[in-house]
Amino acid sequence: MSRDFKKPSGHKHKKQFGQNFLNNGRIIDRIVASIRPQSQDHMVEIGPGEAALTEPLINVVDRLEIIEIDNDLITPLKIRFAAKPAFHLHHTDALAFDYSTLLIDERPLRIVGNLPYNISSPLLFHLLNYAEHIQDMHFMLQKEVVDRLCSEPGNRNYGRLSVMIQYACQTEYLFTVGPENFDPPPKVDSAIVRLIPHRQKPFLADDEKVFAEVVKQSFSLKRKTLRNNLKGWMDNEQIEACDIDPGCRAETLSVEEFVKLANSYTALKQADH
Template structure:
């Protein structure tokens, strides 16, 4: 499992691997935490798991022994041979040298088993990676990730909280997001400077609220949070007017953080029906 950026002199793992800042490498080294994560994942013998950033296989080792297939996405070539040496004899083991941000996860869904994704995601790519993974949800059963605690709080935030923002809305549109437990810096080598947390993301089946035009929905959510201290009326000027807000039953003087996913879907669907369609007709 690889981790967040740290500062200072180069550091090395117990096996001699130099941690690389560009890959956000901090390796989990607490067996008790590893067991807790595996318990949360609850892998089954017939399941197909995908691990992003296995590092030195702290989590990979217990998982590969329990599942039908474990695909590993690792960008650092220096870790490939140690991973093969350690785990290559397991039938479930499959290693991919790839950038997780560009990888096509659909290619792994070769049987009738949905993918279960796990990983300890580097802080510097966690948000863009999650947005990338949202494109593959038809193939995904669930995701268990170790992230910076602050990011997990954003993923799981409810309307009205300061941490509630665009990431909260977009992920919660697709998934149920749960903060499972917090992991302190002392459980990593080298220790990051902030707390981490485990999040479980479970895709909704079906979606509780359906945007009629997802591009409109995504763009409207982004624009709504463009300036967090401004009201919806100001952020969505040129998109919706007060009559539109009244029709949707939403007060335009509110800030975006006060709205739930259903409210954003309502606004986006109104925009799609009354403005996008008109643009197509003209």
């Protein structure tokens, strides 16, 4: 049975916060079923909005940390949930928040949210800083972003975001959500993604900052080859030594191949000093 959706009276959606709130109980139930919340979970919800996900989660989990920036939503959230033992509200910017401050015991964090389209990529990069403390993440994002997160090498959606997220996480496209399930309806489709940080990365960069820089530089000019984008970083012979063709484009390289390039570049820099 789908859950009744309660819309707080009088709240005006704010463009600066990218607010498009879920209003379909069946979709909400499907998201919760995908998350599979357990009583012992230490859950974090980013941008609860009108609490479509908050209610089903707070009635199950032991602790729910809520991150909300909108002043006008703080009081409604307190009125509805302050009496719940699991309720812990943080009136702050999710992009600047230190998620390690939420850790109170050995339990990892489970993070969920219907993320505003305008902050989704920077927020994902910010959360990767805390990957060792995160069990999993379930997000509603613009479908185009989820396509990029889950894309494979050679696909037109494959790019820097794909490589950086897949280096750190296992990614899974769960399902698509149409605009009609939101208030106000966005102009694009949304999708649910599951991200599970690797406990042990399949391919390990010797210097993760260098890895990030090499990936960024490799994709710096979309239509250019590695030979062009990495000019001044690595020459043809150095790229070929990684069993990679300098004439290929970045979007054809696997995460493993980017790690090879970055580790080779790290070794070259160390040899120069």
